[in-house]
Amino acid sequence: MRVEDAAAVRDLTLFRSLGDEAFAQLMDAAYLQRFPPGVVLISENERADFLHVVVEGTVEMFATSHGRETTIELIRPVGLFLLAAVLKDQIYLQSARTLAKSQLLLIPAEKVRMAMERELPFMRAIVMELASDYRSTIRDLKSLKLRxxxxxxxxxxxxxxxxxxxxxxxxxxxxxxxxxxxxxxxxxxxxxxxxxxxxxxxxxxxxxxxxxxxxxxxxxxxxxxxxxxxxxx
Amino acid sequence: MRVEDAAAVRDLTLFRSLGDEAFAQLMDAAYLQRFPPGVVLISENERADFLHVVVEGTVEMFATSHGRETTIELIRPVGLFLLAAVLKDQIYLQSARTLAKSQLLLIPAEKVRMAMERELPFMRAIVMELASDYRSTIRDLKSLKLRxxxxxxxxxxxxxxxxxxxxxxxxxxxxxxxxxxxxxxxxxxxxxxxxxxxxxxxxxxxxxxxxxxxxxxxxxxxxxxxxxxxxxx
DNA sequence: TGACCCGATTGATAATTATCAATCAAAAGT
DNA sequence: ACTTTTGATTGATAATTATCAATCGGGTCA
The missing domain is CATH 1.10.10.10 (Winged helix-like DNA-binding domain superfamily/Winged helix DNA-binding domain)
Known part of the structure; x- marks a missing residue:
């Protein structure tokens, strides 16, 4: 990972809440991977194994049902996805695919949950992140239904x-x-x-x-x- | 509040995480109010002052924009609403009105945030609650877009x-x-x-x-x- | 450079959904 | 019990959105 990308990840609201040591532990357990465009990273219905961070490129969150497909959200650097599924230890409701050459940081779900238990500020940041995501989805829903x-x-x-x-x-x-x-x-x-x-x-x-x-x-x-x-x- | 209603509130996943003392403190600061049908409890754009718990009756969460209106969700006993806005200390994105004679417990936002800071299990329960709400809204979004x-x-x-x-x-x-x-x-x-x-x-x-x-x-x-x-x- | 491919656009049409108006039915109040 | 009110239904029509087919055009690659 390039130095500036690493700094950008460290600078995410979510990770700023972590002490240096705890952050380093998470990173040690994480995998940095590169993908070409058009790769399906996650299929809905799979168990939540990793919290994903988009370091470079673009990821499309999408959902399918009985042959129909729609796009839920686009994730661009530096952004994360699948936090809710990881925390609840549940299956994903969305799929993800790269739209461009992308670099992703995959953090094992278990490590995220452990870090949350150990570091209060991290848990607090997670609360804020989830509340933001929820509100943002409500905005989308309103846009769809009212416009x-x-x-x-x-x-x-x-x-x-x-x-x-x-x-x-x-x-x-x-x-x-x-x-x-x-x-x-x-x-x-x-x-x-x-x-x-x-x-x-x-x-x-x-x-x-x-x-x-x-x-x-x-x-x-x-x-x-x-x-x-x-x-x- | 009737004894069985009080027990039902205590039994909410969110509040089960609290110790007796912390729960009692929240309840001491809360207001129990009765409303007739058709009362607007909350207007979107107001600042988030209270976490609301529906003890009895039905509450409609709705949203308006430029003269159009839609229903986002129905809250029935025992359910809560406005948690995300309370935690982020932001304005509400949704309005709320009673659909029937209802009894609500209003918990001051500040007390909820204090309790979260003081009681780790409560914060953990809040994380789960928010993650659930988020996922539930994603389901709604998928239903709207795919069906x-x-x-x-x-x-x-x-x-x-x-x-x-x-x-x-x-x-x-x-x-x-x-x-x-x-x-x-x-x-x-x-x-x-x-x-x-x-x-x-x-x-x-x-x-x-x-x-x-x-x-x-x-x-x-x-x-x-x-x-x-x-x-x- | 030219053939090819894929996404974007346009046209024609169909399906879905909304709007407006007129009953109809059922609940609430007197 | 009888108005009165309000929500539900139905019909007619319009607006919106989707589907299907054809064409266009930019980018890729040999």
């Missing part, structure tokens, strides 16, 4: 624009069909949603999206802090 | 039937329009979904639903353990 697909896309674009520096340009983090599934629609529908947003100054060319007039798009999107904003702190 | 409305209803019915004792009869826990919102559809659409399920042996009369042939309904519903089953333990 049309074009509105979901518009608000996703506004948030991505802000997170990517506010230049009015967005680089999509994945293929459009994955974004479509993430937002709860078909690829065709996403294409048409983009087309309809051109009336509000949205132009999409390949993986680059340009927003010419933020306030015009915002008027249409009607962003709601209780759906679109991340929790503070 | 049609009739399928969601069919699977909801199968689960309700099992939880209510497996008699083939279900008593709806709320008005149909609330169930409709819970399942992510309009009341009219729910009516039609019920009508279409009559082909699989579902008869609905008022708040009673009868399923004449579980396996036939199950064939249509295609229940998926990773969506419909509660976490074990």
């Amino acid at each position: 049309t697909s074009a509105e979901r896309l518009a608000n996703w674009l506004l948030r991505a624009e802000a997170e990517q520096g506010g230049s009015g340009q967005i680089e999509l983090p994945c293929e459009k069909r994955t974004l479509a599934a993430r937002l709860g629609m078909t690829p065709e529908n996403l294409s048409r949603a983009f087309a309809s947003l051109s009336a509000y100054g949205v132009q999409s060319k390949g993986s680059i999206v340009a927003i010419s007039d933020l306030s015009r798009l915002s008027d249409f999107a009607a962003p709601d802090p209780l759906i679109d904003e991340r929790d503070p702190s | 049609t409305s009739a399928e969601r209803l069919a699977n909801w019915l199968l689960r309700a039937e099992a939880e209510q004792g497996g008699s083939g009869q279900i008593e709806l826990p709320c008005e149909k329009r609330t169930l409709a919102a819970r399942l992510g559809m309009t009341p009219e659409n729910l009516s039609r979904a019920f009508a279409s399920l009559s082909a699989y042996g579902v008869q609905s009369k008022g708040s009673i639903v009868a399923i004449s042939d579980l396996s036939r309904l199950s064939d249509f519903a295609a229940p998926d353990p990773l969506i419909d089953e509660r976490d074990p333990s």
Whole structure:
């Protein structure tokens, strides 16, 4: 692992709560692995063996049922996934696949649970992490139930624009069909949603999206802090 | 509070983790209140002041955005809500209203956080509770994204039937329009979904639903353990 | 460079779901 | 018991979203 990546992992809210020694113990037990794009890392229904940390690349969390598939979330560096399943020692509800060449840190579930028992600040950080994840999922649920697909896309674009520096340009983090599934629609529908947003100054060319007039798009999107904003702190 | 209700609260997984003294301290600081039906207990966007425990009655968690409204969850005795917002000391993402004459225990947020700091088993129980809530919300999200409305209803019915004792009869826990919102559809659409399920042996009369042939309904519903089953333990 | 492949887009159509309006039925209050 | 109210149902229609098929276009690779 590159030094800066290791530092980024250490700097995760979750791991900042750990003392140096406890952190080192976790890392000693962990496996650093590289994967090409398109590798299924986890299949739902498997037992939770490892907490996963995305050090580099992109991981798609997805779920299937009776032949249908949807994207739940995208995990980018430095982010973790499968914490809830690891803690409850249960099967995964989601599958995971790499979307790009990726580097992952796999921490044995048992070690995570042991560290939690031994280090109170770590357990406290886990509480905060889980509460955040829960609230973030509730926001997703609200977006799905209260908005049309074009509105979901518009608000996703506004948030991505802000997170990517506010230049009015967005680089999509994945293929459009994955974004479509993430937002709860078909690829065709996403294409048409983009087309309809051109009336509000949205132009999409390949993986680059340009927003010419933020306030015009915002008027249409009607962003709601209780759906679109991340929790503070 | 009736003696048996008090015992039921004490018996919640979350509170079983507390010692008698710590539990008593929480209860001393808590308020027991009765509410008629239709009272809004919490409005989203308010600061999280109390952890709420439903001792009696029914509470609907709902969310609104720009004039639209949907139901997120129903809380029945003995259940709690708003834990994540309380722990993160953030605003609520959901509103809450009573659907029936209800009795609630309001525990000051600050006391909950203090108890968590002082009692390790309580914090551990909170971790498990949050992980469960998160996973349960992921299940909901999958159901919404992977199923049609009739399928969601069919699977909801199968689960309700099992939880209510497996008699083939279900008593709806709320008005149909609330169930409709819970399942992510309009009341009219729910009516039609019920009508279409009559082909699989579902008869609905008022708040009673009868399923004449579980396996036939199950064939249509295609229940998926990773969506419909509660976490074990 | 050119053939090929895969994802994106577009068009046509179908399925699903929502909306609006009009009863209908059942529960609540007088 | 009788209004009165409110929620449920049904019908007609519209909007939204999905599906299927065809084409387009950018990127890859020999």
